[in-house]
Amino acid sequence: MSIxxxxxxxxxxxxxxxxxxxxxxVNALQQYRYFLIASITGLPASVLKQSKSLLRQDGSLLKVxxxxxxxxxxxxxxxxxxxxxxxxxxxxxVIFTNKNPFSIIFFLDKQKIMREARAGDVATNEIVLxxxxxxxxxxxxxxxxxxxxxxxxxxxxxxxxxxxxxxxxPGDVISPELAELLTKLGLKPIESKLQIxxxxxxxxxxxxxxxxxxxxxxxxxxxxxxxxxxxxAFNAAxxxxxxxxxxxxxxHMEALALAALAxxxxxxAVPMILxxxxxxxxALYEKLKAIKPEx
Numbered sequence: 001m002s003i004x005x006x007x008x009x010x011x012x013x014x015x016x017x018x019x020x021x022x023x024x025x026v027n028a029l030q031q032y033r034y035f036l037i038a039s040i041t042g043l044p045a046s047v048l049k050q051s052k053s054l055l056r057q058d059g060s061l062l063k064v065x066x067x068x069x070x071x072x073x074x075x076x077x078x079x080x081x082x083x084x085x086x087x088x089x090x091x092x093x094v095i096f097t098n099k100n101p102f103s104i105i106f107f108l109d110k111q112k113i114m115r116e117a118r119a120g121d122v123a124t125n126e127i128v129l130x131x132x133x134x135x136x137x138x139x140x141x142x143x144x145x146x147x148x149x150x151x152x153x154x155x156x157x158x159x160x161x162x163x164x165x166x167x168x169x170p171g172d173v174i175s176p177e178l179a180e181l182l183t184k185l186g187l188k189p190i191e192s193k194l195q196i197x198x199x200x201x202x203x204x205x206x207x208x209x210x211x212x213x214x215x216x217x218x219x220x221x222x223x224x225x226x227x228x229x230x231x232x233a234f235n236a237a238x239x240x241x242x243x244x245x246x247x248x249x250x251x252h253m254e255a256l257a258l259a260a261l262a263x264x265x266x267x268x269a270v271p272m273i274l275x276x277x278x279x280x281x282x283a284l285y286e287k288l289k290a291i292k293p294e295x
Contacts, residue, residue, distance in 0.1 A: 018066070022076075039092060047192045060097035063093060080203070117183070126169050128166050136158060142154075148177060
């Protein structure tokens with residue numbers, strides 16, 4: 001008998017709703033191998049909806065969870081509720097997936113979901129207002145432009161921005177005036193995404209910080225290892241497809257240099273031999289000229 005059916009008809013609607021949620025969570029925990037707990041505190045509904053859609057396309061499931069109900073589901077599914085409890089504070093969503101959890105984190109990091117700015121937000125990127133017609137009629141909004149130091153002019157019945165203007169840099173706090181102006185201009189400058197708090201991996205619940213990978217560091221290490229391996233293969237003249245063209249090119253140049261040094265009149269070496277002979281003749285001439293200027 002399912003959890004939901006076990007709830008009697010006399011149960012309150014709230015209790016029936018919790019029973020349904022519990023069943024959904026338990027089913028998801030049994031269906032998917034991994035799960036990630038993400039904070040959604042302060043995350044706009046539009047960003048949450050878009051994240052859910054992106055994850056669904058990637059074969060994963062995102063559910064906004066009730067913390068207490070999800071803890072019960074973890075216990076029923078045997079997934080270490082005590083370890084998860086510290087991460088289930090505030091508003092949370094859970095991503096259920098059969099993919100490597102780190103590929104989900106990388107996937108989310110690549111998704112740039114932009115939203116409107118709100119007063120108190122911290123700018124995630126440089127915000128530039130482009131020069132041109134704003135479409136805003138002259139009036140009270142002019143004072144906002146002036147307060148923010150944006151050069152303007154009134155033309156054709158609307159406010160024009162005179163030149164591209166940086167109004168915020170990464171880390172700057174968005175003021176109420178700037179938030180209002182950005183909204184009026186229809187700009188969505190704030191990058192927003194799910195914040196992963198915990199990962200269920202190999203029977204344990206861990207923080208991403210405990211296993212955080214520096215992608216740039218590993219990319220640099222791989223690049224350095226590739227360069228060292230290439231140099232080793234090149235210097236050892238190993239006949240590998242990746243280095244053969246360079247090895248053959250080097251051998252060709254060394255053969256030409258040897259032929260020129262030995263004065264061997266191979267077709268490709270003749271120009272080098274003649275150039276060398278000419279250089280030697282000129283050098284000899286300069287020496288003789290220094291000894292006997294009359295020459």
